[in-house]
Amino acid sequence: MRIMLRYFLSSLLIIIVIAGRAQDQNSTNQGIRFGIDLSPVVILAFDPERVGIGASLDYEFKPNIFAVVEGGWLDYHPDHQSYSYQISGFYTLVGADYNVLKNDNRVKNDILFVGLRYGASSFNQKVDNITISNYWGNYIGNFENEQLFGQWAEITGGIKAELYFAKNVFVGWTLRAKILISGKDNEVLEPYIIPGYGKTEKNFRFGISWFIAYRIPFKK
Amino acid sequence: MKEIIYKLLIFFLFLPIILSSCQTNKECDISTESLLKANFYIMDGEEEQAVFVDPISVYGLGREDSLLYENDSISSVFLPLSPVSETLGFVFAIATYKDTISFTYETKTYLESIECGFISNYSIDSIKYTQNVIDTIILIKKGVTIEDEDHVKIFFK
Numbered sequence: 001m002r003i004m005l006r007y008f009l010s011s012l013l014i015i016i017v018i019a020g021r022a023q024d025q026n027s028t029n030q031g032i033r034f035g036i037d038l039s040p041v042v043i044l045a046f047d048p049e050r051v052g053i054g055a056s057l058d059y060e061f062k063p064n065i066f067a068v069v070e071g072g073w074l075d076y077h078p079d080h081q082s083y084s085y086q087i088s089g090f091y092t093l094v095g096a097d098y099n100v101l102k103n104d105n106r107v108k109n110d111i112l113f114v115g116l117r118y119g120a121s122s123f124n125q126k127v128d129n130i131t132i133s134n135y136w137g138n139y140i141g142n143f144e145n146e147q148l149f150g151q152w153a154e155i156t157g158g159i160k161a162e163l164y165f166a167k168n169v170f171v172g173w174t175l176r177a178k179i180l181i182s183g184k185d186n187e188v189l190e191p192y193i194i195p196g197y198g199k200t201e202k203n204f205r206f207g208i209s210w211f212i213a214y215r216i217p218f219k220k
Numbered sequence: 221m222k223e224i225i226y227k228l229l230i231f232f233l234f235l236p237i238i239l240s241s242c243q244t245n246k247e248c249d250i251s252t253e254s255l256l257k258a259n260f261y262i263m264d265g266e267e268e269q270a271v272f273v274d275p276i277s278v279y280g281l282g283r284e285d286s287l288l289y290e291n292d293s294i295s296s297v298f299l300p301l302s303p304v305s306e307t308l309g310f311v312f313a314i315a316t317y318k319d320t321i322s323f324t325y326e327t328k329t330y331l332e333s334i335e336c337g338f339i340s341n342y343s344i345d346s347i348k349y350t351q352n353v354i355d356t357i358i359l360i361k362k363g364v365t366i367e368d369e370d371h372v373k374i375f376f377k
Contacts, residue, residue, distance in 0.1 A: 082337045130329065130338045134253055135280060135288065136302035139340075141329065192331055 033058050033160075033170060035213030037072060042210070051075045052195070056211060064099040068115065074123075074195035083130045089123020089148075091196025097156065109162045109170075109215075117154035117176075121183070121195045122147065143189050150183020150194040160213070168215045176207040248336035254364045255298040256323065256342070258372040263355070270295055273314055273376065281309030281320060301364060303327040303340045314376075317353040321374075324348075325364070332366075341365045344372075353377060 037054025044051060054072030061067050070093040077086045097115035127143040158174035180203045183194050193199050198207060261268045274293035279286060280300075288310075289297060299310055301323065309322040325342040332339045342364040347357050355375040364371055 078334050080334070080337060085331070085334070127331075132303060132329070132338060132340060134302055135283070135286065135300040136304055136308065139303045141303065189329075189331060192334065 030060070031168070031215040031217040033213045033215040035170070035211040037070075038210040038212060039208070040072075040074075049076060049078045051077075054209070056213070058097065064111075066097040066099070066111075066113070066115075068095050068097055068117070069093070070117070072196065074193075076193050076195075082132075084126075084128040085192070086126040087123055087191060087193050087195070088126075089121055089195045091119060091121035091123075091194075093117040093119040093154065093196065095154070095156070111160050113156070113158060113160070115156040117156060119152045119154060119178070119196050121150045121197065123150070123191070123195050124148070125186075125189065125191050127189060146186070146188065148183060148186060148191055150191075150197060151181040152183075152194075152197045153179045153181060168217065170213040170215065171211065172213075173208060173210045176209070178205050178207060179203065180205075246335045248333070250332075250336060251366055252332065252336050252339050253300060254339065254341050254366050255300055256344070256364045256371050257296060257298055257369065258374050259296045259370055260294075261373055261375050262377075263375060268373070268375070271376065275315065277313040279311055279313075281311055281322070284311075299323075301325060301327075301340075301342045303329060312354070314353050319350045319352050319354045321347065321349040321354070321357065339366060347372070351377075 033056075035056040035058070037056065040050075040052040040054060052072055052074040054070065056068060056070040058066045058068040071091065073088075073090050075086070075088040077088075095115055095117035097111075097113040099111040099113050101110070101112045125143075125146045125148055130139075130141045130143075132139040132141075155177045156174050158172055160170050160172040163169045163171060178197055180194075180197060180200065183197075184190055184200045184203075191200055198205055260271050260273050262271045263269070272293055272295045275291040276289060276294060277287055277291055278289040278297055278299075280288070288299070301308055306326070307322055307324045309320050312319045312321065323344055324346045325344045327340050327342055329338055329340045331337070344359055344362045344364065347359060349357055353376055355377045357375070358373045359371065360373060361369055361371045
């Protein structure tokens with residue numbers, strides 16, 4: 001958790017420092033964009049065992065290049081009669097997006113982007129009341145509570161479009177190709193899911209997220 | 221260009237709905253018990269020969285009330301192990317003879333999937349046995365998993 005906070009704060013600091021220097025770019029509407037991840041709401045509708053939140057900050061620190069910080073929390077608690085399993089923790093992503101829309105295609109502040117992310121998560125794995133029944137009778141066991149750490153890399157692509165009826169409000173989606181770096185190898189029990197990354201059964205996976213965001217403009 | 225963006229936006233907003241309709245609520249469709257497989261042989265001169273034993277009853281040591289095999293004619297058995305112990309024994313009763321085989325093993329329990337839950341795998345450390353009707357036992361595979369594999373050869377006299 002403290003590692004998460006440190007990553008988040010230092011990324012934020014980098015963005016603010018660079019922002020101070022980039023005031024006189026000719027890109028329109030400087031500002032920090034604060035977004036809310038809408039995916040947890042969708043995921044909850046289809047998988048009530050997954051509860052989460054997510055947010056993001058991004059800033060155009062050079063023309064067409066955005067520094068991005070994302071973060072969130074996930075609690076996964078599947079209901080099963082023969083065991084009790086829970087993964088919960090925080091995650092953060094740091095990276096940059098590059099706008100590929102050429103100026104003549106560009107409609108004011110809309111972007112179509114590709115980007116990279118580094119992701120990390122600090123999470124807890126809790127396993128109780130495992131019941132294994134067979135010829136020899138019932139076995140009831142559990143595993144120790146463990147605090148684990150996972151890392152992955154992402155290649156992203158997506159759009160961020162300003163609502164024509166609400167200035168400074170953006171919506172969009174991000175497609176993500178994720179590659180797991182670490183967090184799966186655990187002596188005791190391999191974690192089933194890593195917050196921010198997803199199910200660990202695959203070391204390479206896709207994800208998609210949606211957001212709504214507000215860009216807080218800087219005063220010039 | 222803006223229209224294309226909005227079309228893309230709307231398409232991706234509907235994508236999860238499309239994707240979720242493909243996703244079925246999965247039931248566990250695999251066997252979730254790891255069984256030790258023992259095949260029966262006799263020595264025909266220098267060669268080993270697979271053999272059917274009849275009649276044979278097999279039950280767990282201490283569990284005479286619950287027979288795994290009852291007066292069967294078989295050439296192999298599947299023996300259940302358990303995380304409740306590090307050593308388990310089985311009684312093989314053939315006609316009027318009885319032998320007891322004890323397995324000592326290590327257990328590793330893991331999460332197969334959310335649907336299937338937890339499964340125990342075993343690693344056989346040693347085998348002890350009486351020799352009233354059994355000549356020798358050879359361990360060919362230490363790891364007992366949910367896969368159907370041969371683990372032990374039992375040679376009868």
